[in-house]
Amino acid sequence: MAPKRCWLLKSEPASYSIEMLEEDGRTTWEGVRNYQARNFLREMKVGDRVLFYHSNAEPPGVAGLAQVVHEAYPDPFAFDPASKYFDPDSKTDDPRWSMVDLGFVERFDEPVPLPVLRADPALEGMELLRKGSRLSVQPVTERQYDRVVQLARERFAGIPAAAPKPRARGAAAPKAKAKPQAKAKAVTKPKARATKSAPKSKPTRTRK
DNA sequence: GCCAACGTTGGC
DNA sequence: GCCAACGTTGGC
Secondary structure, X not given: OOOOOEEEEEXXXXXXXXHHHHHHOEEEOOOOOOHHHHHHHHHOOOOOEEEEEEOOOOOOEEEEEEEEEEEEEEOXXXXXXXXOOOOOOOEOOEOOOEEEEEEEEEEEXXXXXXXXXXXXXXXXXXXXXXXXXXXXXXXXXXXHHHHHHHHHHHHHHOOOOOOOOOOOOOOOOOOOOOOOXXXXXXXXXXXXXXXXXXXXOOOOOOOX
């Protein structure tokens, strides 16, 4: 089996939050209208792990985990003139935009805020932390992924950089527990924001 | 609300 | 192909 990759996806919680994903169990990730982000979507494989990031939130931060449950396929919203994701230049015989399906994995008890990510030396170089980084779909290394998860656990436990628990020789490494996958109900709800190449339709602004 | 950073568009 | 104008993202 191909090794699983790790990603970070941004969403405005007012548009689509980790809480909504938890409730839905799974969702479609339409609406990405940026070529670089699209290309990353197309690289995704079922089982890839996803950091679910809340942008334009207070505070912005990684709010939980998801996983890829369906690889990339043409984004039909690009063909729908009524959709805010409509792109008249995307033809059905040559779809320009792609989307994936995401499954809920876990909602952090508390999001890991952006300033905490920035302050962590282990996350130096992470795309999200680059000045001016706007990419809504971005790869992260496994090391970065694991570190963010660790930060989430530590913060809620209220302990500083915990020393690893001693483990009996030969004992299996503890697995990060994932909450049971909620029932797979298909939802169709625009949420991923991205640069519009389509002339109409503004993404929902969440505040100002 | 401000604005830096970035992507896209279109005139030339 | 250049690049100015414009629109968007998203932290602050």
